[in-house]
Amino acid sequence: MNLHIVNRSPASYRVHEQALAAMGPEDRLLLIEDGVQGALPALVRHFEAIPGRLFAQREDLESRGLLGRCDGEVQVVDVEGFVQLTEQAEQTLSWY
Amino acid sequence: MHHDHDTPAGDLLVILRHAPHGSGWLREGLDVALVAAAFGGDVSLLFMGEGVTALVEDQAAGALDQKGTAPTLRMLEMYDIDTLWVEAEALARFGLSADELMLAPRVLQAEDSAELIRRHARVLTF
Amino acid sequence: MRYAILLMGAPYSDQASHSALRFARSVLARGHCLEAVFFYHDGVYNAARLAAPPQDEPHLTDGWVALCEQHDVALQVCIAAALRRGLMDEREAARHGKNGHSVEAPFELTGVGQLVDLSQRCDRLVTFGP
Numbered sequence: 403m404n405l406h407i408v409n410r411s412p413a414s415y416r417v418h419e420q421a422l423a424a425m426g427p428e429d430r431l432l433l434i435e436d437g438v439q440g441a442l443p444a445l446v447r448h449f450e451a452i453p454g455r456l457f458a459q460r461e462d463l464e465s466r467g468l469l470g471r472c473d474g475e476v477q478v479v480d481v482e483g484f485v486q487l488t489e490q491a492e493q494t495l496s497w498y
Numbered sequence: 499m500h501h502d503h504d505t506p507a508g509d510l511l512v513i514l515r516h517a518p519h520g521s522g523w524l525r526e527g528l529d530v531a532l533v534a535a536a537f538g539g540d541v542s543l544l545f546m547g548e549g550v551t552a553l554v555e556d557q558a559a560g561a562l563d564q565k566g567t568a569p570t571l572r573m574l575e576m577y578d579i580d581t582l583w584v585e586a587e588a589l590a591r592f593g594l595s596a597d598e599l600m601l602a603p604r605v606l607q608a609e610d611s612a613e614l615i616r617r618h619a620r621v622l623t624f
Numbered sequence: 625m626r627y628a629i630l631l632m633g634a635p636y637s638d639q640a641s642h643s644a645l646r647f648a649r650s651v652l653a654r655g656h657c658l659e660a661v662f663f664y665h666d667g668v669y670n671a672a673r674l675a676a677p678p679q680d681e682p683h684l685t686d687g688w689v690a691l692c693e694q695h696d697v698a699l700q701v702c703i704a705a706a707l708r709r710g711l712m713d714e715r716e717a718a719r720h721g722k723n724g725h726s727v728e729a730p731f732e733l734t735g736v737g738q739l740v741d742l743s744q745r746c747d748r749l750v751t752f753g754p
Contacts, residue, residue, distance in 0.1 A: 404615065409639070409753065420515065420546055423587070426612035435639045461646070462639075481650045488748050489625060489654075495513075495621050498632075498640075498753030510743070526665055526705065533736040539744075620743050622630075623751065 403428040405491035409435035409498050412448040421497040422451060432479070432487055433458040438468060446473040459484055508540040508581065511618035514549040518567045519560040524552055527624025528570050535577040542581040543574075544606065544614065550588040553599035571601060583614065627651050627658045628742040633754035634666035635684040636677065641670055644752040645687045652695050659746055660698035661688065662739045663731075666754060668706040671699070671731040692730040700742075703733040 406425055410417040418440060421431055431452055433440050440448055441458040449456045453475065460480040463469040472478060479487065488494050512531040516523035535541045545552060557568040574580070582603040584596060589605065596605045606614060615621055629648055633640025644661070651658050663670050675685045691697040706712060710726060713733055717725040727733060743749045 407750075409643075416547070423546075423585075423608055424513075424611050424615055426616055429612070434643060462643075481646050482654065484647060485650045485654050485656075488627075488750055491748075493619075493621060494748065494750050495615070495623055496751035496753055497623060498751075510740075522665065529704065530736055530739060534740045537737060537740055539740070620749070622743070622749075623753075 403430065403491055405429070405487050405494045406431045407494060407496045408433055408437040408440070409496070411436045411439040412445050413439055417497045418448055421495070422449070424495065424497075425452065428455075430455045430457060430487060430491065432484060433476075434462055434484070435459075438462045438466065441472045441476040441478075442468065443471070443473045446475060457483075457487065508542045508618050509620065510534050510539050510541045511544060511615065511621045512541065513544045513546055513621065513623045514552060515547045515624065517548040517551045518557060519564065523624050524549070524567045525570070527622070528567060530622060530624070531579060532570070532573075532577055535579050541577075541579050542583065542618065543579065544583040544585070545588070545603065546585045547588050550584050550592055550594060550599075553582075553584065553601060553603060554594070555598065555600050568600070574601065585611070625656045625747040626745065627656050628746040628749045629658070629661045630739065630749060630751040631661055631663050631667035631670065632665035633752060634669045635672075635675065636681075637666070638754040640752040640754050641667070641684050642682065645682075645684060645691075647750065647752070648691055648697070652691070652697075658691070658695060658697045660700050660738075660742055661691070662742060663699070663701045664705055664736075664739065666709075667752075668701050668709055668711050671701045671706065671711055671727045673726050673728050689730060699731045700734045700738050701727060701731050702736055702739070704736070706733055 406421040412418045438458045457477045460478045514527045583606040584603040631644045635641040713727045714725045
């Protein structure tokens with residue numbers, strides 16, 4: 403299982419499509435920085451192919467005022483949770 | 499783990515997602531691939547998205563005679579980097595076909611991307 | 625576990641450096657070994673000795689230095705990426721006939737080979753791009 407990290411918003415970039423194309427059936431995807439915009443209900447459809455495997459970083463949601471607006475499908479993790487995701491993954495791939 | 503797939507296992511896969519001349523990403527990604535190969539690693543390249551345009555023939559020097567990346571790409575064979583992949587979807591998006599590109603890359607279908615990555619111990623994205 | 629970080633975003637231009645430093649501290653807090661941070665592409669600007677951000681902003685260069693001093697994290701800067709961008713230590717400045725240098729210890733100028741080595745030796749290599 404690999405962890406894919408996306409820091410770009412799906413509203414402006416296609417970087418998330420590259421990550422999704424590279425994902426195996428068990429792989430997970432973590433949204434950080436502007437990538438957390440993808441956790442909004444209006445944008446989360448971009449990640450409908452990976453139910454239960456989408457994560458977003460709490461601190462980046464919080465700083466943008468988006469934590470309360472996060473879609474229920476998204477698993478929110480803090481930076482320690484980010485490190486834990488990297489522990490559990492065989493390797494990490496960053497898409498920026 | 500199955501080995502009947504035609505994607506060879508390797509040490510390092512370098513994913514290149516940027517076009518030549520517009521930024522330094524392609525050059526800096528290729529530098530990592532060349533150094534890893536010089537260290538004796540088994541290195542493969544995957545050209546994704548805009549990265550496929552790195553393989554277009556007839557490239558020339560850029561602004562102020564910036565040499566671009568085509569000369570570096572032509573040296574890959576000397577470094578024993580001979581497994582080059584291009585994303586089928588990226589080819590379609592740019593209206594290119596693999597047989598008109600330099601260095602005879604192999605075409606990677608979308609459904610095989612994850613498997614190619616899984617078969618490499620290390621993957622770096624540029 | 626042994627970790628390494630590859631940082632390729634310029635400080636203050638992108639969030640990458642802040643994200644990487646926050647992640648680095650959390651890696652150490654969880655008891656892992658962070659072997660090195662490798663600065664590449666515009667990430668090399670994190671090593672700028674003369675960086676002087678406003679006092680109410682986090683000082684990223686000092687943040688990296690603290691990691692090195694307190695946890696023995698190596699701060700490795702790609703020399704080719706650095707020289708192109710005007711970042712050099714005293715030795716390189718002398719070699720290139722420049723009066724003044726912009727990088728100093730504990731940041732060390734090194735080759736891309738170090739990155740390849742880290743990727744082989746460490747259990748996890750996490751990239752932060754712009």
